[in-house]
Amino acid sequence: MTDTTFEPRIIAFLCNWCTYTGADLAGTSRLQYPPNVRIIRLMCSGAVDPIYVLKADLAGADGILIGGCHPGDCHYQEGNYKARRRVVALKEILKNAGFDDSRVWLRWISASEGSRFADTIREMTAAMKELGPNPLKKEWAV
Amino acid sequence: METIITVENGNTLAALQDFLKQLLEHGIVDALITPLRTPSGTVTPALVTNTDLLNAADPLAPVLPGNCATLAGKLSAREPRARIGAVMRSCEIRALVGLVKMQQASLDSITLIAVDCAGTYHVPVFQRMAQKGDALWQELYKNAVGQPGQPDEALRAACKICEQPVYENAAIKIKCLGSNLDSEIHLQLPDELAAQLGLSQSAENGRQTIVENLVAARTAARDSAFAEIRTRLEGEEGIEGVFAACIRCHNCMTVCPICYCKVCVFKSPVFDHEPMQFVEWAKQKGALRLPSDTTLFHLTRLNHMGLSCVGCGMCTEACPAELPVGMVFRAIGQRLQATFEYAPGRNKEEQLPLITFKADEWTEVGE
Numbered sequence A: 001m002t003d004t005t006f007e008p009r010i011i012a013f014l015c016n017w018c019t020y021t022g023a024d025l026a027g028t029s030r031l032q033y034p035p036n037v038r039i040i041r042l043m044c045s046g047a048v049d050p051i052y053v054l055k056a057d058l059a060g061a062d063g064i065l066i067g068g069c070h071p072g073d074c075h076y077q078e079g080n081y082k083a084r085r086r087v088v089a090l091k092e093i094l095k096n097a098g099f100d101d102s103r104v105w106l107r108w109i110s111a112s113e114g115s116r117f118a119d120t121i122r123e124m125t126a127a128m129k130e131l132g133p134n135p136l137k138k139e140w141a142v
Numbered sequence B: 001m002e003t004i005i006t007v008e009n010g011n012t013l014a015a016l017q018d019f020l021k022q023l024l025e026h027g028i029v030d031a032l033i034t035p036l037r038t039p040s041g042t043v044t045p046a047l048v049t050n051t052d053l054l055n056a057a058d059p060l061a062p063v064l065p066g067n068c069a070t071l072a073g074k075l076s077a078r079e080p081r082a083r084i085g086a087v088m089r090s091c092e093i094r095a096l097v098g099l100v101k102m103q104q105a106s107l108d109s110i111t112l113i114a115v116d117c118a119g120t121y122h123v124p125v126f127q128r129m130a131q132k133g134d135a136l137w138q139e140l141y142k143n144a145v146g147q148p149g150q151p152d153e154a155l156r157a158a159c160k161i162c163e164q165p166v167y168e169n170a171a172i173k174i175k176c177l178g179s180n181l182d183s184e185i186h187l188q189l190p191d192e193l194a195a196q197l198g199l200s201q202s203a204e205n206g207r208q209t210i211v212e213n214l215v216a217a218r219t220a221a222r223d224s225a226f227a228e229i230r231t232r233l234e235g236e237e238g239i240e241g242v243f244a245a246c247i248r249c250h251n252c253m254t255v256c257p258i259c260y261c262k263v264c265v266f267k268s269p270v271f272d273h274e275p276m277q278f279v280e281w282a283k284q285k286g287a288l289r290l291p292s293d294t295t296l297f298h299l300t301r302l303n304h305m306g307l308s309c310v311g312c313g314m315c316t317e318a319c320p321a322e323l324p325v326g327m328v329f330r331a332i333g334q335r336l337q338a339t340f341e342y343a344p345g346r347n348k349e350e351q352l353p354l355i356t357f358k359a360d361e362w363t364e365v366g367e
């Protein structure tokens, strides 16, 4: 059953060159999207150290979004491709360690895709509401 | 070339020691890494240059005080380096190959001498058994050959489920499995070396079937051990439950041959939290487990070395809380390695999965 009062908290690690600028565009274009996301800006999706994704998950973040440039568009050529492999590995570890890997999303959103950013946050907020609160929020013994 | 060295008067070790001496005497290598018996009666790895001391060499002693890949790395990563002969077990060689890929070792100056492994005991168990004076390995090899379905219960957990007890991709192989060790030891050598040592070609023994049977028995044991730990990991307990007693002493990391970072992030200022930070975290959940970040530590280590885990089980040996560290890392490592179709230690050419990529893969993960 979906808890209607539950407002998921999403941590977004966004690449400066694309998704972060896309988020900015969504703002300046006055696009409406849920206020559930806390944004952390990095220089590339390839600069997202999985340790911070894990830290957010273990601390009880309901969703974690990594946003990078579309394949072929990374300003450092291969950061996003390597980020994808890291996310694949991370999800495999989370799954096998008893956690829900569907809380971790990787999305390619370019600087001009303000509406795609807004859509993604909407979509992710709805999915996390469906999933319910991250049980780790209440687990002190981790 | 397949060849045989003869064992005189049932003294297998003397024949092996003699072979190792010849490698030094003929100048094939400048020094040998091999397990040596200490005057106090235990066995430790050593770097040997004096042939007389090889009378204490005991490459068959069923004990693995540490994974020697780390030591071999220290002896080979930088120039100038000597030519080293490294007497190692399969799990040590596979770890060494991993270190080569991380620029922490070089195989250019190392001659691998792979010993077929029938398994090893926890160090204190070995020491107690060795005091009784039995040649422990004799029983072990006989068991491995005779009834591989019933592994010695006293073996280390890692060894009971080790499905790679032999390493085939080595210059020199000491093929204990399948040799009648009372009378002969089968070896595999480069032709040139065999000629230099005056050893002639001989017929292969029944090793292959014996290894196959051993591997089948170990694989079955592995699968049931994996099923057991997975039930815990994926069930109520979860990884945080399995590691509930962890005191984050970092022993498992220190002894891991793959963890090579000079400064681990967990020992870096990143984890030097401000006092009030702990209180803030405690407030978030009502309580903060101390030491903090134990689950983060294990998940991060899985993330850093899970793909390269060779299953030597040194971590389990080192854990003061007797946690099944190695089992968790092997079980999750197996899934990770399968995902990337990667076999750590298979050969040094195969690239580490996380330093490479293909443009059109896992398109469903990054949308």
Ligand code: SF4
Residues within 6 Å of the ligand: B064, B089, B090, B091, B092, B117, B118, B119, B120, B158, B159, B160, B162, B163, B164, B165, B166, B311, B312, B313
């Ligand atoms: S893990 Fe395998 S190769 Fe290593 S000591 Fe145990 S049985 Fe031997």
Ligand code: SF4
Residues within 6 Å of the ligand: B243, B245, B246, B247, B248, B249, B250, B251, B252, B253, B315, B318, B319, B320, B321, B322, B323, B325
């Ligand atoms: S050796 Fe054991 S107690 Fe120490 S950090 Fe590793 S799992 Fe935790």
Ligand code: FES
Residues within 6 Å of the ligand: A015, A016, A017, A018, A043, A044, A045, A046, A067, A068, A069, A073, A074, A075, A076, A077, A079, A080
């Ligand atoms: S620069 Fe945007 S993902 Fe690398």
